[in-house]
Amino acid sequence: MLGVHFGAGNIGRGFIGKLLSEANYRTCFVDVNEEIIRLLNEKESYQVFYAEEEKRSFTITNVYGINSATNPDDVVEAIASANIVTTAVGTNILPIIAKLIARGLVKRVEENNQPLNIIACENAIGGTDILKKAILSELDGEYHEKVLEMVGFPNAAVDRIVPNQTQENPLDVMVEPFFEWVVEKKAIKGAVPPIEGIHYVDNLNAYIERKLYTVNTGHAVTAYLGYLEGKKTVQEALEDSEIRNAVYKALRETGKLMVDKYDFDQQAHEAYIEKIIGRFTNPFIIDDVTRVARNPIKKLGYNERLISPARQLLERDIYPEGLLVGIKAALHYNFEGDEEAVELQRKIKEQGVQKALAEISGIEEDSPIVVGCL
Ligand SMILES: NC(=O)c1ccc[n+]([C@@H]2O[C@H](COP(=O)([O-])OP(=O)(O)OC[C@H]3O[C@@H](n4cnc5c(N)ncnc54)[C@H](O)[C@@H]3O)[C@@H](O)[C@H]2O)c1
Ligand SMILES: O=P(O)(O)OC[C@@H](O)[C@@H](O)[C@H](O)[C@H](O)CO
Numbered sequence: 001m002l003g004v005h006f007g008a009g010n011i012g013r014g015f016i017g018k019l020l021s022e023a024n025y026r027t028c029f030v031d032v033n034e035e036i037i038r039l040l041n042e043k044e045s046y047q048v049f050y051a052e053e054e055k056r057s058f059t060i061t062n063v064y065g066i067n068s069a070t071n072p073d074d075v076v077e078a079i080a081s082a083n084i085v086t087t088a089v090g091t092n093i094l095p096i097i098a099k100l101i102a103r104g105l106v107k108r109v110e111e112n113n114q115p116l117n118i119i120a121c122e123n124a125i126g127g128t129d130i131l132k133k134a135i136l137s138e139l140d141g142e143y144h145e146k147v148l149e150m151v152g153f154p155n156a157a158v159d160r161i162v163p164n165q166t167q168e169n170p171l172d173v174m175v176e177p178f179f180e181w182v183v184e185k186k187a188i189k190g191a192v193p194p195i196e197g198i199h200y201v202d203n204l205n206a207y208i209e210r211k212l213y214t215v216n217t218g219h220a221v222t223a224y225l226g227y228l229e230g231k232k233t234v235q236e237a238l239e240d241s242e243i244r245n246a247v248y249k250a251l252r253e254t255g256k257l258m259v260d261k262y263d264f265d266q267q268a269h270e271a272y273i274e275k276i277i278g279r280f281t282n283p284f285i286i287d288d289v290t291r292v293a294r295n296p297i298k299k300l301g302y303n304e305r306l307i308s309p310a311r312q313l314l315e316r317d318i319y320p321e322g323l324l325v326g327i328k329a330a331l332h333y334n335f336e337g338d339e340e341a342v343e344l345q346r347k348i349k350e351q352g353v354q355k356a357l358a359e360i361s362g363i364e365e366d367s368p369i370v371v372g373c374l
Contacts, residue, residue: 001025004075004082006097007089008036008065010162014173016086016121018048019181021060023195028078029065030097039171040065046171051284056177072100079104080111084193085118088158091127092298094120098134105135109146115190117152119183123216125208125303128155128187152189157182157208159215161279163287176282182207206262210269213254215276216305217326221250222280223292224329234280234287247277249322254309260316296333297340302362306330310369324372331357331373 003025005016012029020027031037040046041064050056066074079085079101089097101118108116118135120127132153136144160179167173185192185200192200201207219234225246226237237243251273258264280287293299300307306327310320331353335341347356357373358365 011088037065102138154187221326
């Protein structure tokens with residue numbers, strides 16, 4: 001079985017690649033990072049370490065790489081014969097990789113009539129839908145029907161904290177022991193991929209919203225407030241009681257939304273929050289606030305971890321005071337090493353906070369969310 005995975009980065013190698021390898025797939029990593037691809041082809045394996053006292057380690061074998069910038073035809077070939085295609089490149093990159101996937105699907109339709117599932121493993125509501133739309137827009141109309149008949153596009157939620165790496169071997173990756181990979185069952189074409197660790201569900205929305213608006217909302221509030229207070233890591237930020245209280249306040253708000261919207265058990269949700277704070281403060285992980293705060297323009301989007309729960313709470317007549325603290329902090333994020341942070345500050349300087357936030361978040365300038373940030 002061949003698994004083609006786009007993005008040989010932290011989640012690609014530390015999570016998806018590990019599960020594919022353990023499920024006996026030969027894993028083809030597609031990336032534009034020449035050094036990583038060269039090393040994958042040279043070593044054909046790497047190690048995953050768990051960030052824990054025991055430091056369990058796992059050898060991931062049967063892997064190789066293709067540089068899609070220099071060898072696009074090899075990627076097309078791989079997609080034509082793949083048994084599964086997954087991605088972890090960042091939501092903004094999905095339209096870029098869609099071009100090659102579309103070429104691969106054209107070849108596949110002509111040569112191989114086996115069903116295929118394509119799963120985007122990104123932090124986004126409807127991540128695979130975004131990829132599917134981009135792929136269809138790259139395909140001539142004559143291929144749409146055949147591709148939609150043969151190819152499943154299930155959405156997914158993925159959860160595992162994988163910080164930036166400092167391993168001696170650049171292929172090796174340290175990950176937290178916890179993981180969750182939830183996939184929308186009804187969108188699968190053919191047999192469900194036999195990957196131990198995937199949890200197939202009918203109601204993905206509840207899982208993805210609970211994950212994004214708890215893990216990622218909590219992370220974002222920690223990182224943006226931490227950055228403002230000069231903290232280097234998530235762990236350091238959460239040692240500050242004011243930041244910790246602010247994070248809890250935001251998570252109590254999103255918790256209220258989740259319990260109301262999806263009928264989650266209140267106490268179980270509180271335990272879920274506690275578990276997540278425990279994961280954030282894992283002493284074996286060093287997670288820079290600048291990783292977690294990355295791409296602030298994306299993170300201030302309409303369906304994203306700060307604005308979406310705030311909007312949904314307002315619709316229920318609940319003023320999202322704690323989330324607004326996080327949104328305001330995000331608007332101050334000015335890390336020069338992050339292109340979106342630089343762009344965000346340029347927009348705010350040119351247009352003012354009100355217009356800039358309304359444009360980035362897609363909400364009205366007179367919305368209480370925008371006004372609350374002035
Ligand atoms: N790291 C985490 O804790 C975590 C957890 C859950 C989900 N995610 C999500 O997974 C995705 C990837 O995050 P990450 O932390 O692994 O980032 P990362 O930067 O470590 O990895 C992304 C990889 O994509 C590659 N890439 C960029 N452009 C490409 C292109 N055109 N074609 C092929 N590859 C390309 C990069 O070279 C890099 O290797 C994001 O959507 C993120 O939100 C991350
Ligand atoms: O990957 P991002 O930029 O969407 O968000 C940063 C972190 O919150 C994220 O990577 C978490 O570590 C991850 O989502 C945990 O499952």
